[in-house]
Amino acid sequence: MKREARSKKRLLPAPCFPAGTSELTLGSIIEEARIINQQRISGQIFRLRLHSPGIARAAHCGQFLMMRVREGTDPFLRRPFSFSRIYPGDGDLEIIYRVIGRGTWLMSQLEPGSTSSLIGPLGNGFELPIDTTVPLAFIAGGMGIAPLLELIAQVVSDRGTKGPEKLRLFYGARTASELLPEDFFRGQGIRVHFATDDGSFGYKGRITQMFEKIMAEGGFRPFELYSCGPLAMQRHVADWALTNDTLAQLSMESLMACGIGACLGCALPAATPGDPESERFVHVCEDGPIFSAGSIKWNKILVQQMHPPTWLFS
Ligand SMILES: Cc1cc2nc3c(=O)[nH]c(=O)nc-3n(C[C@H](O)[C@H](O)[C@H](O)COP(=O)(O)OP(=O)(O)OC[C@H]3O[C@@H](n4cnc5c(N)ncnc54)[C@H](O)[C@@H]3O)c2cc1C
Ligand code: FES
Incomplete structure (x- = not known):
């Protein structure tokens, strides 16, 4: 389809x-x-x-x-x-x-x-699923939680009281003070799994490790993933989605000078279906920030883009 x-x-x-x-x-x-x-x-x-x-x-x-x-x-x-x-x-x-x-x-x-x-x-925005009964996973790293809050609110409101168990948020940060508090999610119609790199709250380790562990245990299998967070996290999410044949919408981060397609500073290497040799770029501000897992050439993203020197822009 x-x-x-x-x-x-x-x-x-x-x-x-x-x-x-x-x-x-x-x-x-x-x-x-x-x-x-x-x-x-x-x-x-x-x-x-x-x-x-x-x-x-x-x-x-x-x-x-x-x-x-x-x-x-x-x-x-x-x-x-x-x-x-x-x-x-x-x-x-x-x-x-x-x-x-x-x-x-x-x-x-x-x-x-x-x-x-x-x-x-x-930018383009998330696409909401038509079927309001399918299980969905949301994965947030650090401030990547921000756009997922409105998305989750809209998905929950479309579902009414139909099964919060089918909606799971996997939410991680480096340490507890970089997370929104647990209370924030109470009564929001979604089950939240927390992780911190230093173990100060929830699972100790990266959110992608926790997500993969829960997937491996079975019992919950998302029809689609929605994720937002640092590039290194997004790369793991995309790998998992592609390996497990699961749809994924990823909100990509980039340093942005203009936000309107004028400076070309937010370019990411793009994959062309059927042509692995092609060299083209997408711009996060205009073509994104939401991309499918297969639309980015993850192995061509430069280390500098994964950990950008922010002093270059101000
Ligand atoms: C599409 C998009 C949506 C975002 N949404 C949020 C959000 O909802 N909440 C939130 O806390 N942050 C968000 N960010 C990141 C946020 O824009 C930066 O944290 C912020 O610009 C830092 O500005 P600063 O002057 O405090 O930091 P400085 O380090 O002084 O910033 C210097 C420069 O780097 C840019 N910059 C720094 N970090 C980032 C970054 N991670 N992404 C993009 N540009 C950056 C700034 O725009 C500025 O030009 C988003 C980024 C993008 C691209
Ligand atoms: S931020 Fe200038 S082109 Fe995207």
Whole structure:
């Protein structure tokens, strides 16, 4: 069955452009968003709610925005963030982010009532399964949890009370303070398996090791995987999916200078079906960030892309 036929995209209202917005590329706009609130969830992880009606009405789970964290040229570049929740009715968006450098530190200082320029929605977004009974696995590494939160909320709402046991989230980070707290997932209609590299919470080891262990034990077999996290983790997830003939949608990370296909800085080597010798690239911001496991040439990704020197961009 063709992939397009077995999946659906949410039918969202056509984007409209209220005052204070302007159209940028097909379907994306620049909008001055108002900060509604800012809350520290744990450690260096924050939740930011923004009023941005034009973008909120057009956004789809898995897409992202580029945010100007402060007026002026410091920092010079906008920062990319996934929609961790979308509230089209209220015209609001939520971002969950971790403070890692100057841009995210400035974000954490934003006060309710202040404004920030956004470009969005950008990228392609996840495809939701048509069949609301199939088992699904979600795999998140670190802040890769952010886009999966909206996806899980939509999948759970489509299913009603039908079997949370069929929905499993495998969620790992280096240490406990880099995880969203367990309470965050209570009553969300999904079973969560936690892992930390240092064993400070949940399984001790990488989330992909834990996932593979549970798969090997049997009892749960996903029809499809959805994952987001560092490139090295995504490579393991893709390997497992390809070896086990399982569909997978992976949200890829890349350093992004523009987010709109202009700088070509987010290129990844792409696989061409039937032509292993072909050399072509996809761009995470325009062609992604969601890719199937087989569409990336994983062995051609450079070590520098797996562990990028972030000081090259600012
Ligand atoms: C499509 C996409 C969605 C993202 N969604 C989220 C999210 O929901 N929550 C979250 O916490 N983080 C997310 N990130 C990562 C986030 O953009 C970076 O953590 C952030 O830009 C770091 O900015 P900084 O100024 O604090 O850090 P610095 O280290 O000072 O950043 C320097 C530069 O590197 C870029 N950069 C640094 N790390 C990353 C990274 N991992 N990915 C992309 N660019 C990076 C910055 O944009 C900036 O240009 C996402 C990245 C992408 C590509
Ligand atoms: S970030 Fe500039 S082309 Fe993708």
